[in-house]
Amino acid sequence: MNLNSTAKENKAARLTFSPTPAVVVSEIIIIGRKASLSTASIVASTSATLFSNDDATTTTTARSIIDAMLNSIRDSDGKATSFVPNASTTSTTTSTTTTSTTKVTKVTIIVLPPPDKISRNNHPFSPHSISDSLVSHGLMKLHRSSSSSSSSSTTEKTVQIHVIDHQIEEHMCTAAVAIARTLPLYDSKSNTKTPTKTPTKDDDDDATTTWNVNVAFHHETGEIVTAPHLHRTANAVADGVRLSAELGDAPPAELNPDAYAAICEGAATALAAGGANVTYREIVGEELRAGGYGGIYGVGMAAASPPRMIIATYAPEDGGERVEHVALCGKGVTYDTGGLSLKPKVGMCGMKHDMGGSAGLLGTFRAAVQLRLPVKLTLILAIVENAIGPAAVRNDDILTMKSGKTVEINNTDAEGRLILADCVSHASNLVEGVDVILDMATLTGAASVTTGRKHAGVLAKTRAMEERVREAGLRTGDLAFPMLYAPELLRSEFASEVADMKNSVANRNNAQASCAGHFVESHI
Numbered sequence: 438m439n440l441n442s443t444a445k446e447n448k449a450a451r452l453t454f455s456p457t458p459a460v461v462v463s464e465i466i467i468i469g470r471k472a473s474l475s476t477a478s479i480v481a482s483t484s485a486t487l488f489s490n491d492d493a494t495t496t497t498t499a500r501s502i503i504d505a506m507l508n509s510i511r512d513s514d515g516k517a518t519s520f521v522p523n524a525s526t527t528s529t530t531t532s533t534t535t536t537s538t539t540k541v542t543k544v545t546i547i548v549l550p551p552p553d554k555i556s557r558n559n560h561p562f563s564p565h566s567i568s569d570s571l572v573s574h575g576l577m578k579l580h581r582s583s584s585s586s587s588s589s590s591t592t593e594k595t596v597q598i599h600v601i602d603h604q605i606e607e608h609m610c611t612a613a614v615a616i617a618r619t620l621p622l623y624d625s626k627s628n629t630k631t632p633t634k635t636p637t638k639d640d641d642d643d644a645t646t647t648w649n650v651n652v653a654f655h656h657e658t659g660e661i662v663t664a665p666h667l668h669r670t671a672n673a674v675a676d677g678v679r680l681s682a683e684l685g686d687a688p689p690a691e692l693n694p695d696a697y698a699a700i701c702e703g704a705a706t707a708l709a710a711g712g713a714n715v716t717y718r719e720i721v722g723e724e725l726r727a728g729g730y731g732g733i734y735g736v737g738m739a740a741a742s743p744p745r746m747i748i749a750t751y752a753p754e755d756g757g758e759r760v761e762h763v764a765l766c767g768k769g770v771t772y773d774t775g776g777l778s779l780k781p782k783v784g785m786c787g788m789k790h791d792m793g794g795s796a797g798l799l800g801t802f803r804a805a806v807q808l809r810l811p812v813k814l815t816l817i818l819a820i821v822e823n824a825i826g827p828a829a830v831r832n833d834d835i836l837t838m839k840s841g842k843t844v845e846i847n848n849t850d851a852e853g854r855l856i857l858a859d860c861v862s863h864a865s866n867l868v869e870g871v872d873v874i875l876d877m878a879t880l881t882g883a884a885s886v887t888t889g890r891k892h893a894g895v896l897a898k899t900r901a902m903e904e905r906v907r908e909a910g911l912r913t914g915d916l917a918f919p920m921l922y923a924p925e926l927l928r929s930e931f932a933s934e935v936a937d938m939k940n941s942v943a944n945r946n947n948a949q950a951s952c953a954g955h956f957v958e959s960h961i
Contacts, residue, residue, distance in 0.1 A: 454668050454675065455651055462595045463543070464596045465545070465599065466571070467546045468600045469548070478655070479507075484659075487499050506544070518544070547571075568616075592647070597653070601655045601659070615914060654667075654671075673803075692771050693741070694771055720748070725746065736770075740823075750815050762815070767796075768792070768879065770852065771820065771821070772823065773791040774788070774823055778849040794878035798816060818860075819856035853880050854956045858959075880953050888920065894950050923948075
């Protein structure tokens with residue numbers, strides 16, 4: 438039962454990547470590496486806002502302030518904030534005089550680390566530095582603010598971000614993802630609470646404020662990037678990231694398997710309505726059992742909302758050439774109690790995020806289809822809640838998987854590999870012409886011990902695929918790093934006397950994250 442009665446309103450800031458900077462803004466944020474940031478490049482980038490009039494005094498003052506801000510950042514990276522006079526003026530006329538007042542705009546310069554400070558396993562544009570700097574700056578709090586008054590007036594305000602670099606076209610998508618991460622869509626704060634932003638003297642106490650974040654990209658000369666396909670890509674990828682984050686932030690009472698499936702179906706329907714060749718279907722509840730999907734059915738059968746497998750497909754327009762076919766398999770545990778291997782209080786909080794792999798792939802699928810990428814996709818998501826109750830799968834139970842293999846349960850909290858095993862088995866046996874099976878999951882906490890909190894762990898059968906994924910991470914900023922691949926050395930961890938395998942390792946100190954991946958792989 439959902440006890441959150443907060444009205445579901447879109448309070449999030451609107452994020453747009455556009456070659457047309459906003460003219461009237463509340464704040465300007467400039468991001469770039471020191472080698473590409475100069476007073477001249479910043480003046481050229483912000484000319485529409487700060488330097489559009491012919492007031493020589495205002496222009497000289499603004500240039501001096503920007504120059505001082507840059508000089509104040511003595512290290513290779515850092516941040517400076519000041520108030521800069523802009524082109525807007527207000528005039529007050531009396532019977533004898535006319536007074537003209539120059540307004541000021543808050544300007545923040547964020548200088549990113551230079552290439553010689555970035556290791557070979559990080560993206561050269563340092564996307565995590567962008568996200569961290571914007572979060573510490575307060576961008577994450579730009580949700581709509583509202584007073585408790587009964588006024589229905591609405592005020593729109595804009596934060597304009599300018600990203601400047603000598604390799605900007607190469608790094609646009611990376612910067613877009615880094616910025617999108619800082620602007621969450623989900624918000625269930627009541628409007629009667631204190632606004633999430635710090636009020637200023639210009640705020641209307643009786644108004645609702647809607648925030649827009651507009652992002653423009655510039656070469657080091659200040660010349661703006663105008664290529665439409667680059668902006669389409671930035672917007673599609675950023676929207677996919679925000680969708681994934683919104684789903685991950687939603688509480689489990691709101692995002693149970695029924696609700697999640699409805700969102701997936703809605704996304705597929707919208708893509709098809711937009712002219713894409715997209716199909717959608719579900720296998721639900723007892724259909725899973727009848728179809729032999731013992732992993733998904735077994736994990737989700739105790740929940741109030743039935744388990745399901747979601748299958749969506751996309752085929753690009755036929756150009757006469759065969760394109761690569763990729764199956765995207767995602768773990769979607771909307772809440773993980775651990776099952777009868779119940780998690781402790783501290784360990785259970787945050788388990789609404791255990792559907793993050795499926796959410797990431799849904800966002801990926803939507804962005805790829807919107808961009809009409811020349812690749813064939815089959816999206817396969819296992820959506821379950823790992824609940825406890827009389828119908829819950831027990832330790833010592835044996836499940837027959839879609840692959841036909843049997844699994845003895847020795848840890849009901851190792852459930853993600855069970856549902857993913859059915860997904861990859863479906864992909865390898867029932868989907869025609871698959872070239873690559875890619876699964877993404879919050880599979881095990883051991884992964885962060887293996888590759889850290891910023892790099893996804895990659896388990897790939899071939900060195901070529903391992904390197905392909907690692908290189909993709911270095912291009913996009915969604916970093917990835919290889920884990921040990923040695924199934925012949927690790928499969929003994931799952932040895933069972935009564936079934937083909939157990940679902941959890943015997944020795945947790947023996948490459949546990951790799952073992953989890955090998956379990957999934959064994960069902961292909």
